[in-house]
Amino acid sequence: MSSESPMLEAVDLHKRFGELNVLNGVSLSVPRGKVMCLLGPSGSGKSTFLRCINHLERVDGGRIRLDGELIGHVERNGVLHELPGRRIVHQRQRIGMVFQQFNLFPHLTVAQNIALAPTTLRKLSKSAARQRALELLDRVGLRDKIDVYPSALSGGQQQRVAIARALATDPKLMLFDEPTSALDPALVGEVLAVMRDLAADGMTMVVVTHEIGFARDVAHLTAVLDGGEVVETGPSERVLESPGHPRVKEFLKHVR
């Protein structure tokens, strides 16, 4: 796709859970190689937004494009049709996701956790997948942990493995949902450092976090959700230093 098209473009996303409107027309766009921080009070729809991008939830309206390609749907004569599950599985490989609770498989070693998607979805040979796991572990500084089980790792190490695992299918976009919120404060820095390196390598990322320092130093863009709507979006320094919206001012007071 052309280098001008945004890597992620979400247009007018709507999502309901029963009577509850959780996303009320969310439009956000992240250029290639940029990092967007997503802030907002609890319940504002941040996780739902990420889950819709990654097809963990089905949207009730709106369009999502990854690198110019419509995801989850195909458009015929202006009408959206849902893609079959196997096509969605394929598209989802282009999006890596990291959760608050690292979600590693406890019965698999670090190498097996990382190699699972590449071997099952991409038919990579076992030896090639192990080689790839080693490269990814190098990137997150955990090469020596390749054959241990998650329970032998600290929370920060587990989250770094989860990041390596999310990178294993060569995603074009990485989504992080409060990746450091479950960590002991002493372990937050090592995870943020890995994310900072990823950003420096040019990965396009959307990061839900309360780490305002990360938003200020690493994220090119910051968006604020409130009640399922984008109430503020723009360059991080502007949004964080001089937010226009009173709710955002209020919110930022509490997270500083």
Ligand code: ADP
């Ligand atoms: P945030 O991540 O900003 O805290 P969420 O996206 O998790 O917000 O949730 C937004 C709203 O949607 C909340 O009111 C939450 O209770 C509701 N919600 C989220 N997931 C579901 C679900 N699977 N079923 C019903 N309600 C849900």
Ligand code: MG
């Ligand atoms: Mg959430």
